[in-house]
Amino acid sequence: MKSVIYVIKENLSNIYRIFCIAKYELLADMRDSKFGLFWNFASPAIQVLTYWLVFGIGMQRRGYDGIPYLPWAIVGFAAWWYISPCITSGCSAIFSKQNVITKMKFPVSVLPATVCVKEFFNHLCMMAIAIVMLFLFGYFPNIYWLGLIYYAFCAFMFVEALALLTSVLTMMWRDVKKLVTSLMRMLLYLSPVLWPAAFSGYPFMTFIMKLNPVYYIVQGYRDSIFFNKTFLDHPAMTIYFWVVVVVLFFLGSSLMYHFKHKMVDML
Numbered sequence: 717m718k719s720v721i722y723v724i725k726e727n728l729s730n731i732y733r734i735f736c737i738a739k740y741e742l743l744a745d746m747r748d749s750k751f752g753l754f755w756n757f758a759s760p761a762i763q764v765l766t767y768w769l770v771f772g773i774g775m776q777r778r779g780y781d782g783i784p785y786l787p788w789a790i791v792g793f794a795a796w797w798y799i800s801p802c803i804t805s806g807c808s809a810i811f812s813k814q815n816v817i818t819k820m821k822f823p824v825s826v827l828p829a830t831v832c833v834k835e836f837f838n839h840l841c842m843m844a845i846a847i848v849m850l851f852l853f854g855y856f857p858n859i860y861w862l863g864l865i866y867y868a869f870c871a872f873m874f875v876e877a878l879a880l881l882t883s884v885l886t887m888m889w890r891d892v893k894k895l896v897t898s899l900m901r902m903l904l905y906l907s908p909v910l911w912p913a914a915f916s917g918y919p920f921m922t923f924i925m926k927l928n929p930v931y932y933i934v935q936g937y938r939d940s941i942f943f944n945k946t947f948l949d950h951p952a953m954t955i956y957f958w959v960v961v962v963v964l965f966f967l968g969s970s971l972m973y974h975f976k977h978k979m980v981d982m983l
Contacts, residue, residue, distance in 0.1 A: 719973030723825045730826045738833035760842040787853045792909040792934045794846045798839035806879025807886045807893040828879035863940035880968025932957040
């Protein structure tokens, strides 16, 4: 518990610094391109359009549970668009700041959080695209849409806990970054982003997909928007998800605390 308290305390006492770093990196990314903010909307829109052409039209998927495929897919992809870059960038959250760490005393444990906060802005851009699409298909806000706030918090805590762990592991073994990047390609298809978790005739695959914490988040987004459900409708999945998050956070905090004075040497 000492390591968990250390990480939580360091992050809470540096909230302003976390937001400043995230803002600086976000603006730096925009300055690198001529159109800047345009790409924060264009990139996810092009990605969604590509998957819709392949799966919605090419593979003739008509939708699931009475929901047309395009709005069904774009809501799931909105959650994935936040989770995926947080996981891949979270691996190098510490390593990418080696110039700062080696030159000054810096609270290293806040770096994974800066990645998650930065990517959350892109998530909001993706959600704006999703909401416009939902309006076009006749889906309008109701009280259950407030559940998106809870599931966005779930997504943040999950990627923050995972980034804490993988960022330290990447410092120890550089191959972790390549491994995670490779696994992310498989994780997309093991998450109910492009198709539902229920595989007719393959109950084992359904079980595997539901063990994936991303399932809880993606399905939660859809439950809030399409099916008027809350997390209280899935108590077992809620408990399982938070157990996974707590375990990941505990492991990440333990490694971060253990190696906090050795980061410079590991670089």
